[in-house]
Amino acid sequence: MVKLLPLFVAVPLGGAFLLPVLGRIRALRLLDAIAVLLALFGFAFSLALVVTGGGGTLWIGNWDPQRGATGINMVADGLARLLLLTVSLVALVAVLFSIRYMERFTGKGLYYSLFFLMLAGMNGVVLTGDLFNMYVFLEVAAIASYALVAFGCESEELEASFKYLVLGALGSTLALFGIGLCYNQSGTLNMAQMARFVESQGLNPVLLLAACMFFAGFGLKAAMVPFHAWLPDAHPSAPAPISAMLSGVLIKALGVYALCRVFFNVFGLAYDAFAGVLMVLGALSMVIGVFLAVGQWDFKRLLAYHSISQMGYVVLAVGLAGWLDRRGHHATAALALFGGLFHLFNHAAFKSLLFLCAGATEYATGTRQLKMLGGLVERMPVTSACCRVAALSISGVPPFNGFWSKLIIVLALAQAGRFWSGYYWLAGMTVLVSFLTLLSFVKVQRYALQGESKPPAAGAREVPVSMCLAMVILAVVCVGAGILCPLIQGDLLEPARDALFTGLRYANMVLGG
Amino acid sequence: MGAHATLPFVLAVVLLGIGVYAIACKKNLIKMIVGVIVTEYAVNLFLVLLGYRSGGAAPILAEGQAPADLVQRAVDPLPQAMILTSIVIGLGVVALMVAMALRIHEKYGTFDLSLIRRLRG
Amino acid sequence: MSHSGMSLIVREVTKLVTGFIALYAAYIVLYGHLTPGGGFVGGVILACCFILTVLAFGKDFADRMITDAGAKIWDVFGAMLFLVVALVGYRAGAFFANFLPHEGNFRLFSAGMIPVCNVAIGIKVAACILGAFLALSVFRPGQVDEEKE
Numbered sequence: 001m002v003k004l005l006p007l008f009v010a011v012p013l014g015g016a017f018l019l020p021v022l023g024r025i026r027a028l029r030l031l032d033a034i035a036v037l038l039a040l041f042g043f044a045f046s047l048a049l050v051v052t053g054g055g056g057t058l059w060i061g062n063w064d065p066q067r068g069a070t071g072i073n074m075v076a077d078g079l080a081r082l083l084l085l086t087v088s089l090v091a092l093v094a095v096l097f098s099i100r101y102m103e104r105f106t107g108k109g110l111y112y113s114l115f116f117l118m119l120a121g122m123n124g125v126v127l128t129g130d131l132f133n134m135y136v137f138l139e140v141a142a143i144a145s146y147a148l149v150a151f152g153c154e155s156e157e158l159e160a161s162f163k164y165l166v167l168g169a170l171g172s173t174l175a176l177f178g179i180g181l182c183y184n185q186s187g188t189l190n191m192a193q194m195a196r197f198v199e200s201q202g203l204n205p206v207l208l209l210a211a212c213m214f215f216a217g218f219g220l221k222a223a224m225v226p227f228h229a230w231l232p233d234a235h236p237s238a239p240a241p242i243s244a245m246l247s248g249v250l251i252k253a254l255g256v257y258a259l260c261r262v263f264f265n266v267f268g269l270a271y272d273a274f275a276g277v278l279m280v281l282g283a284l285s286m287v288i289g290v291f292l293a294v295g296q297w298d299f300k301r302l303l304a305y306h307s308i309s310q311m312g313y314v315v316l317a318v319g320l321a322g323w324l325d326r327r328g329h330h331a332t333a334a335l336a337l338f339g340g341l342f343h344l345f346n347h348a349a350f351k352s353l354l355f356l357c358a359g360a361t362e363y364a365t366g367t368r369q370l371k372m373l374g375g376l377v378e379r380m381p382v383t384s385a386c387c388r389v390a391a392l393s394i395s396g397v398p399p400f401n402g403f404w405s406k407l408i409i410v411l412a413l414a415q416a417g418r419f420w421s422g423y424y425w426l427a428g429m430t431v432l433v434s435f436l437t438l439l440s441f442v443k444v445q446r447y448a449l450q451g452e453s454k455p456p457a458a459g460a461r462e463v464p465v466s467m468c469l470a471m472v473i474l475a476v477v478c479v480g481a482g483i484l485c486p487l488i489q490g491d492l493l494e495p496a497r498d499a500l501f502t503g504l505r506y507a508n509m510v511l512g513g
Numbered sequence: 514m515g516a517h518a519t520l521p522f523v524l525a526v527v528l529l530g531i532g533v534y535a536i537a538c539k540k541n542l543i544k545m546i547v548g549v550i551v552t553e554y555a556v557n558l559f560l561v562l563l564g565y566r567s568g569g570a571a572p573i574l575a576e577g578q579a580p581a582d583l584v585q586r587a588v589d590p591l592p593q594a595m596i597l598t599s600i601v602i603g604l605g606v607v608a609l610m611v612a613m614a615l616r617i618h619e620k621y622g623t624f625d626l627s628l629i630r631r632l633r634g
Numbered sequence: 635m636s637h638s639g640m641s642l643i644v645r646e647v648t649k650l651v652t653g654f655i656a657l658y659a660a661y662i663v664l665y666g667h668l669t670p671g672g673g674f675v676g677g678v679i680l681a682c683c684f685i686l687t688v689l690a691f692g693k694d695f696a697d698r699m700i701t702d703a704g705a706k707i708w709d710v711f712g713a714m715l716f717l718v719v720a721l722v723g724y725r726a727g728a729f730f731a732n733f734l735p736h737e738g739n740f741r742l743f744s745a746g747m748i749p750v751c752n753v754a755i756g757i758k759v760a761a762c763i764l765g766a767f768l769a770l771s772v773f774r775p776g777q778v779d780e781e782k783e
């Protein structure tokens with residue numbers, strides 16, 4: 001199965017090349033069918049990888065450094081498998097949703113082409129074991145997402161996309177600068193060989209500068225405060241399935257995954273400052289995101305601010321795990337990292353579902369403003385039920401999945417409070433942020449779902465079957481991940497956690513011995 | 514490393530700074546695009562400079578030359594491969610930016626950033 | 635943009651030069667594994683050849699040579715050729731492996747599938763840049779909308 005890993009990138013790329021041709025010859029049903037098949041293939045393959053625990057290293061073209069070549073490898077360790085599954089799941093659901101949603105736009109073939117380019121890029125980022133190759137795939141996915149945000153070509157979408165483009169290009173350029181510095185110091189671009197170098201020689205000021213560049217570049221992709229300015233404009237302006245992909249997986253695969261991989265496995269958290277900066281960024285994002293979200297009246301803009309806040313949870317947990325692991329408190333660190341990774345998966349599920357519900361609402365009523373919606377619970381039962389499930393998940397209400405991951409993060413912070421009392425304050429802040437999230441979503445429910453319907457919501461009807469199916473799938477995942485958590489943790493989350501904790505010994509797994 | 518060996522690197526970073534200044538402080542969309550171009554090319558220049566070896570030859574194997582001899586004398590070809598890819602990526606990004614700026618002009622009638630502010634909050 | 639092209643001198647010189655530009659592009663693409671160059675650079679030069687024709691003769695004449703749709707077809711062809719070459723590598727054992735004979739050095743056919751990849755990339759890049767040029771050439775300046783401010 002390892003030999004088939006490049007298919008994760010090759011199959012969506014092939015789709016991206018061929019689908020516009022189908023769109024041109026107006027074979028729209030065939031177009032939808034092929035798009036769903038491609039997404040289904042990706043999902044099935046990633047599920048097979050997770051269930052069998054298969055993985056390993058593949059050197060492209062058999063150009064293996066053991067045989068004296070300079071090659072690029074693909075590594076499918078636990079973290080890669082978790083992210084592949086998340087990306088494929090959200091992509092499948094987004095494709096299902098797009099079948100009817102994108103009929104309101106022109107150029108569906110081009111839409112699918114860009115979508116699969118973004119998917120191929122994200123799969124490539126997650127799988128690759130070479131630092132520059134990660135930058136290339138990151139740019140492929142990012143450029144596709146810039147174009148997708150502006151897909152509707154209305155004036156606001158273009159403005160948001162331009163801002164996203166300029167900031168994204170700046171962030172990627174800084175990341176490339178860091179990669180160049182890393183290459184210069186270690187003489188190699190391969191992440192495993194660089195880990196070997198860091199293990200033997202340690203970090204020097206040049207690598208520290210590269211680390212700062214990575215914080216800026218990948219932090220911008222992950223929409224950490226203070227690099228978040230593009231997200232509140234870009235995510236609402238995109239078409240709803242693209243907002244789901246952007247908030248659900250793009251900021252994770254491009255931002256959080258890249259940060260974790262580089263700082264845990266390549267740099268090995270050699271300085272305390274790395275984990276400390278992650279924690280500070282996470283805490284700031286968490287708090288500022290939710291405070292900015294509380295006053296929003298645009299449904300999708302509110303969701304975008306909450307994305308910043310929830311990503312703050314994940315980065316805070318990951319930073320905490322790194323900090324504690326260096327001090328030898330392995331049990332609490334393991335708990336924190338488990339909570340962070342679980343929240344990453346959960347956030348993909350419930351945030352994508354929320355964006356899809358917002359999209360369904362917009363499809364049916366034509367507006368995103370909460371004050372103009374109302375009474376949707378009678379008119380759109382499936383959408384409202386899914387929206388309730390997602391809102392309860394994100395607010396952390398048992399037994400949905402958000403509750404467990406937030407609980408684990410708060411428990412880890414409280415346990416860490418034994419070592420430094422500041423963590424008790426952080427735990428309290430986390431609970432407060434959860435409470436404010438709950439407040440925002442009570443507001444959403446009150447204004448959008450309950451109340452009496454007034455125009456334009458009065459004319460709303462339930463959305464088509466494929467869109468409902470997409471939302472129901474994610475709602476089932478939200479409930480299932482909450483209830484069946486003990487079943488999935490062994491296959492899905494613990495290998496991911498262990499992959500990050502191996503740190504610099506990642507090189508042993510990849511290069512052998 | 515003498516001062517004259519680090520000077521190209523310092524100049525590349527200065528160029529990066531000029532690009533970032535143009536992105537941050539200019540009000541015209543086209544000037545921002547030029548700033549992004551300058552930033553990307555400054556980083557490409559920096560990467561190529563990293564591979565340089567004083568008195569080195571181009572990394573092309575001549576007929577009859579031993580590969581080991583080339584490795585000893587040539588500049589590093591890997592940064593050159595890196596910046597080739599990076600230039601192509603830069604081309605894609607700039608083409609997209611220009612297309613978007615033209616579309617924004619069609620919608621808003623201006624390239625002035627202070628007039629293109631319909632998104633708030 | 636004027637649709638009738640440029641002056642007589644430009645048109646005559648373009649007629650003389652275009653063939654050589656295309657030949658140079660083909661040389662750079664095919665010898666990409668021996669001399670500096672390769673697929674991307676050759677593709678850009680080939681695109682410049684077409685763009686020169688469009689600029690000198692106007693869009694109406696150039697439409698008879700290659701249209702926007704034609705550029706997209708060649709784009710897809712180049713991309714799929716590259717992907718197919720990478721997938722056929724599985725016959726030699728790994729994704730993207732070099733499955734054509736690649737013995738010897740310094741010869742045109744001594745690098746296996748790399749020249750094929752170069753040709754595919756050259757075609758794709760040429761079509762792509764031509765397509766981008768044609769798409770950007772339909773820009774019309776907009777008006778400031780007074781009542782929306």
